[in-house]
Amino acid sequence: MGQDFYQxxxxxxxxxxxxxxxxxxILDAERGYLSPEDIWKRMRKQFGRLGLPTVYRNLExxxxxxxxxxxxxxxxxxxxYLCRNEEHHHHFICISCRRVExxxxxxxxxxxxxxxxxxxxxxxxHILQINGLCFTCLQKExxxxxx
Amino acid sequence: MGQDFYQxxxxxxxxxxxxxxxxxxILDAERGYLSPEDIWKRMRKQFGRLGLPTVYRNLExxxxxxxxxxxxxxxxxxxxYLCRNEEHHHHFICISCRRVExxxxxxxxxxxxxxxxxxxxxxxxHILQINGLCFTCLQKExxxxxx
DNA sequence: ATATTTGCAAAAGGTTTGCAAGACG
DNA sequence: CGTCTTGCAAACCTTTTGCAAATAT
Numbered sequence: 001m002g003q004d005f006y007q008x009x010x011x012x013x014x015x016x017x018x019x020x021x022x023x024x025x026i027l028d029a030e031r032g033y034l035s036p037e038d039i040w041k042r043m044r045k046q047f048g049r050l051g052l053p054t055v056y057r058n059l060e061x062x063x064x065x066x067x068x069x070x071x072x073x074x075x076x077x078x079x080x081y082l083c084r085n086e087e088h089h090h091h092f093i094c095i096s097c098r099r100v101e102x103x104x105x106x107x108x109x110x111x112x113x114x115x116x117x118x119x120x121x122x123x124x125x126h127i128l129q130i131n132g133l134c135f136t137c138l139q140k141e142x143x144x145x146x147x
Numbered sequence: 148m149g150q151d152f153y154q155x156x157x158x159x160x161x162x163x164x165x166x167x168x169x170x171x172x173i174l175d176a177e178r179g180y181l182s183p184e185d186i187w188k189r190m191r192k193q194f195g196r197l198g199l200p201t202v203y204r205n206l207e208x209x210x211x212x213x214x215x216x217x218x219x220x221x222x223x224x225x226x227x228y229l230c231r232n233e234e235h236h237h238h239f240i241c242i243s244c245r246r247v248e249x250x251x252x253x254x255x256x257x258x259x260x261x262x263x264x265x266x267x268x269x270x271x272x273h274i275l276q277i278n279g280l281c282f283t284c285l286q287k288e289x290x291x292x293x294x
Numbered sequence: 295a296t297a298t299t300t301g302c303a304a305a306a307g308g309t310t311t312g313c314a315a316g317a318c319g
Numbered sequence: 320c321g322t323c324t325t326g327c328a329a330a331c332c333t334t335t336t337g338c339a340a341a342t343a344t
Contacts, residue, residue: 014323014324015317015318015319015322015323015324016318016319017317017318017323017324017325018317019324019325020324035308036308036309037308049325049326049327050325050326051325051326051327051328052308052309053309053310053311053325053326053327054324054325054326056308056309056310057310057324057325058324072219072274074272076223076225076308076334077307077308078223078308078309092261092262092266092268094268095271101265101266101268103258103261103262103265104261105254105257105258105261107252107254107257107275110252110254111250111252111277114239114250114251114252114277115239115250115277115279118248118250119239119248119281119282120282120285121239121241121248121279121280121281121282121284121285122279122280122285123277123278123279124242124278124279124280125221125277125278125279126275126276126277126278127219127274127275127276127278128254128273128274128275129273129274130258130261130262130270130272130273131270131271131272131273131274132262132268132269132270132271132272133268133269133271134266134268135266135267135268137268138267138268138269161298161299162297162298162299162342162343162344163343163344164298164299164300164342164343166299166300167299182333183333183334184333196300196301196302197300197301198300198301198302198303199333199334200300200301200302200334200335200336201299201300201301203333203334203335204299204300204335205299223308223309223333224332224333225333225334
């Protein structure tokens with residue numbers, strides 16, 4: 001993934017400001033999920049003046065445009081993650097080291113059937129996320145908690 | 148569901164205070180999800196003095212004990228719901244009228260397999276929730292939004 | 295009697311808003 | 320240039336905490 005962030009932003013009709021590009025670069029360099037504040041801290045190394053609201057506003061725009069995905073941690077905070085996988089999928093998140101793994105399974109059809117058949121409603125969105133400990137963290141022990 | 152709330156609370160080693168019983172009664176009388184503040188407002192009709200922290204603390208205890216379940220709304224707030232269904236299941240929630248319907252489907256095995264096989268991690272919990280509009284709200288139109 | 299529970303007030307913590315100044319296209 | 324972005328400060332709102340007084344068993 002090189003310098004096509006400019007194109008991606010333009011595709012969303014967002015101006016390709018240095019800050020937005022830096023955000024994408026930071027997310028791209030990370031294999032785990034980051035909080036808005038994490039991103040802000042890393043960005044401040046490059047930018048003298050940078051407000052947290054800018055980070056929030058941009059994350060919202062990028063998430064809305066489908067460029068990044070988000071994770072809802074059991075601690076109720078939102079974290080963001082840059083997805084390279086084009087297909088619809090879900091995530092396994094490590095509670096301890098924040099690693100994200102794509103899970104190429106989705107019960108979309110079954111869920112749709114349950115709703116169309118029984119409830120007769122309309123599905124707007126669905127959340128499917130697995131929270132746990134990745135292989136590495138599992139070795140280290142001492143991290144387990146009942147989430 | 149009659150007056151066994153006393154027993155339920157004792158089973159969790161929680162003191163059966165009038166407020167805890169009232170909370171369960173309120174949740175039991177509702178087929179939709181309620182916010183802590185909703186519950187607080189309803190309880191204030193019966194109790195002169197009642198703090199919101201009490202509601203939060205008790206919801207936490209009841210949720211921890213598995214007596215009530217919770218819903219994570221796309222708006223990021225937590226809502227609570229008294230589950231009558233004993234088996235493991237998930238929820239369809241109506242974004243508009245707050246109705247909750249049980250979805251007797253869970254991809255537990257597939258998820259476990261994905262994690263055990265590919266990621267080799269440990270599953271601590273999983274979230275599976277469908278957000279949408281129930282049949283009734285679907286008729287009324289005008290409520291749709293992209294969540 | 296004693297461990298829990300509660301009220302109150304205050305703090306915490308993440309997220310949002312308003313608006314004038316600045317930057318992209 | 321016009322519109323979209325940003326900084327800053329302040330507000331928002333849900334949730335949590337500390338502690339003394341009240342209550343369940």
